[in-house]
Amino acid sequence: MSPAAPGTGPAYQSEAMTGREIKSGRSAVARRQAWEGRIFALPFILGFLAFWLYPMSYSVYLVFQDWDLLSPPSFVGLDNIFELFRDESIGISLGNTSYYTFIGVPLQLILALALALLLNVKVRGLAIYRTLFYLPAMTPIVASAIVWLQILHPEFGILNSFLRNFGIEPVNWLFDPRAAKPAFILMTLWGVGPQMVIFLAGLQGVPQSLYEAAEIDGASRFQRFLFITIPMISSITFFNLVVGVIASFQVFTTAFIMTRGGPQNATLFLVLYLYRNGFQYFKMGYASAIAWMLFVIIVAFTVIQFRLASRWVYEEGAPA
Amino acid sequence: MKKVRRLDGTAMTAHADTSSARQPEPKPSRRVRGRLGRGFSVRSLIHVCLLALGFVFSIPLLWVITTSFKGQGGIFTYPIEWIPDPIVWSNYPRLLNVLTFSGWPGIVFFFRNTFFISILATVGTLVSSILVAYSFARLQWPERNFLFSLSLATMMLPSVVILIPTFLLFRDLKWLNTFMPMIVPFWFAVQGFYIFLLRQFFLGLPAELEEAARIDGANSLRILWGIVVPLSRPAIVTVSIFSFLQHYNEFLSPLLYLNAVEKFPMALGMRMFQGTYTNDWPLMMAATATFILPTICLFLMAQRHFIQGIQLTGLAGR
Numbered sequence: 001m002s003p004a005a006p007g008t009g010p011a012y013q014s015e016a017m018t019g020r021e022i023k024s025g026r027s028a029v030a031r032r033q034a035w036e037g038r039i040f041a042l043p044f045i046l047g048f049l050a051f052w053l054y055p056m057s058y059s060v061y062l063v064f065q066d067w068d069l070l071s072p073p074s075f076v077g078l079d080n081i082f083e084l085f086r087d088e089s090i091g092i093s094l095g096n097t098s099y100y101t102f103i104g105v106p107l108q109l110i111l112a113l114a115l116a117l118l119l120n121v122k123v124r125g126l127a128i129y130r131t132l133f134y135l136p137a138m139t140p141i142v143a144s145a146i147v148w149l150q151i152l153h154p155e156f157g158i159l160n161s162f163l164r165n166f167g168i169e170p171v172n173w174l175f176d177p178r179a180a181k182p183a184f185i186l187m188t189l190w191g192v193g194p195q196m197v198i199f200l201a202g203l204q205g206v207p208q209s210l211y212e213a214a215e216i217d218g219a220s221r222f223q224r225f226l227f228i229t230i231p232m233i234s235s236i237t238f239f240n241l242v243v244g245v246i247a248s249f250q251v252f253t254t255a256f257i258m259t260r261g262g263p264q265n266a267t268l269f270l271v272l273y274l275y276r277n278g279f280q281y282f283k284m285g286y287a288s289a290i291a292w293m294l295f296v297i298i299v300a301f302t303v304i305q306f307r308l309a310s311r312w313v314y315e316e317g318a319p320a
Numbered sequence: 321m322k323k324v325r326r327l328d329g330t331a332m333t334a335h336a337d338t339s340s341a342r343q344p345e346p347k348p349s350r351r352v353r354g355r356l357g358r359g360f361s362v363r364s365l366i367h368v369c370l371l372a373l374g375f376v377f378s379i380p381l382l383w384v385i386t387t388s389f390k391g392q393g394g395i396f397t398y399p400i401e402w403i404p405d406p407i408v409w410s411n412y413p414r415l416l417n418v419l420t421f422s423g424w425p426g427i428v429f430f431f432r433n434t435f436f437i438s439i440l441a442t443v444g445t446l447v448s449s450i451l452v453a454y455s456f457a458r459l460q461w462p463e464r465n466f467l468f469s470l471s472l473a474t475m476m477l478p479s480v481v482i483l484i485p486t487f488l489l490f491r492d493l494k495w496l497n498t499f500m501p502m503i504v505p506f507w508f509a510v511q512g513f514y515i516f517l518l519r520q521f522f523l524g525l526p527a528e529l530e531e532a533a534r535i536d537g538a539n540s541l542r543i544l545w546g547i548v549v550p551l552s553r554p555a556i557v558t559v560s561i562f563s564f565l566q567h568y569n570e571f572l573s574p575l576l577y578l579n580a581v582e583k584f585p586m587a588l589g590m591r592m593f594q595g596t597y598t599n600d601w602p603l604m605m606a607a608t609a610t611f612i613l614p615t616i617c618l619f620l621m622a623q624r625h626f627i628q629g630i631q632l633t634g635l636a637g638r
Contacts, residue, residue, distance in 0.1 A: 036459055041455040052510065143590065146590060150605075287483075302476065
């Protein structure tokens with residue numbers, strides 16, 4: 001129980017000491033380190049309490065309140081939660097968000113993987129292509145929303161003038177309820193650069209020996225892709241899938257800028273509806289209930305994906 | 321000390337080569353090359369695909385650039401003029417005139433605000449995340465693993481859940497219409513992702529040096545500042561870039577917390593050009609190009625760190 005003496009090296013000398021001395025010598029160092037550790041972690045501890053735990057608990061409290069920020073909050077029990085099931089807009093925004101996620105994310109993964117596969121064939125100019133595919137993801141989201149607003153313009157947008165070359169009638173992308181969500185998904189496809197880079201890293205990590213062995217066994221190019229590449233990068237695919245779904249469920253900015261939820265609520269996504277309730281209708285309680293619903297959905301899907309993962313994700317025995 | 325540092329420097333480069341996610345040099349084998357060589361038609365097909373896709377992916381940004389050099393009428397021509405005729409330079413100077421606050425161009429305010437917020441928030445993220453990550457990686461203390469798992473949990477939490485209460489918190493703190501909500505939290509390592517990334521990197525550093533310094537009586541802060549931080553430049557650069565971009569792009573927070581236009585960052589200010597001059601596409605595109613330019617420059621300058629960082633995050637998911 002000697003006090004921690006800075007500058008001395010009890011831990012170092014302890015090798016030659018008796019068991020008890022080791023213990024006390026180490027514990028002085030250990031105690032000092034324990035305090036240093038806590039002090040270093042203090043920003044996180046305080047930040048977690050103030051900016052995560054406190055808001056989370058506050059949010060739970062709000063779910064049971066009716067509060068418009070003007071009059072004091074009043075307890076309404078489970079009304080906000082019941083309202084979730086009654087509210088038509090919840091069903092609509094849930095449907096829109098699901099469409100956007102469950103069609104959009106798989107398409108993103110397919111495109112990202114396809115690009116990564118193309119780049120994995122040691123082509124000349126790899127760095128240039130990679131830059132071209134990655135740059136869109138560097139575009140600030142507000143900027144890309146504004147750009148796409150004009151690309152998708154029914155009369156003067158380049159997408160329609162491009163389609164006209166193939167004799168396709170102009171589509172009212174952002175004004176036609178059927179076309180709006182596909183347009184949004186198309187926009188996300190433009191930003192698959194990061195996913196592509198992750199896939200590329202995964203592809204490059206597949207041992208060449210596997211391909212060579214398979215080739216000797218007479219496996220075709222397609223078979224090698226199906227039975228070696230796909231399983232070997234499945235953990236990467238899984239990562240992209242989970243992260244993609246979580247991000248996609250929280251889509252907000254593009255819809256907020258481009259369509260404000262229209263046409264006919266076709267792009268009313270959950271976070272946009274949450275924003276409306278919180279900051280336009282000032283229903284703090286109900287908005288919190290929507291937030292928790294979104295949270296439960298995201299966690300549920302993440303858990304489901306982890307459960308299903310054991311069926312299709314190949315985990316290498318070696319630590320990665 | 322110097323000797324050790326140099327020694328370690330070499331150890332570090334070796335480490336960086338094996339563990340960082342940079343693409344391993346193709347060890348393969350002439351056989352593979354030979355195989356690809358034979359499949360000449362496949363190879364050229366791939367090139368054609370890449371060229372076509374590369375062009376498609378570039379169209380939106382190319383279009384921003386051409387449109388920003390067009391006159392009002394030029395945008396309605398069909399087929400699209402990729403090289404504007406005539407080239408109109410005036411859209412960029414016009415950006416300075418269309419929106420002014422007390423005689424200053426609005427866009428100058430917007431950029432100043434953006435850089436102010438992004439830089440302060442990034443510095444805060446760096447300082448706090450490095451301290452916390454080092455504590456999680458190297459210092460032994462009882463509650464460490466529990467707190468580390470908490471920080472991982474925050475990575476999974478959709479931040480939307482705390483949108484409303486966080487807004488109310490900042491309102492109670494009288495932080496509305498100030499930059500505080502966009503800066504202060506980031507001095508408290510609120511983003512588990514950066515803690516995780518730095519911790520992983522610190523764990524990969526050779527521990528011997530730190531132990532030697534500890535035996536010589538250096539405290540953890542000196543070890544962190546003198547040994548760990550200089551060795552961790554790649555990870556620190558990656559975190560800085562990601563963090564800077566994140567704040568540069570941030571739209572929702574300023575939308576919620578700021579209402580005075582002269583306090584808007586560019587992400588929000590862009591909408592002022594859009595709102596006021598809806599049909600003035602060339603002006604809008606000039607604003608967009610100006611807004612995008614810094615991020616593209618940053619990417620081109622630090623491409624290696626980007627790719628590494630992205631790959632690191634992806635591979636960490638394994």
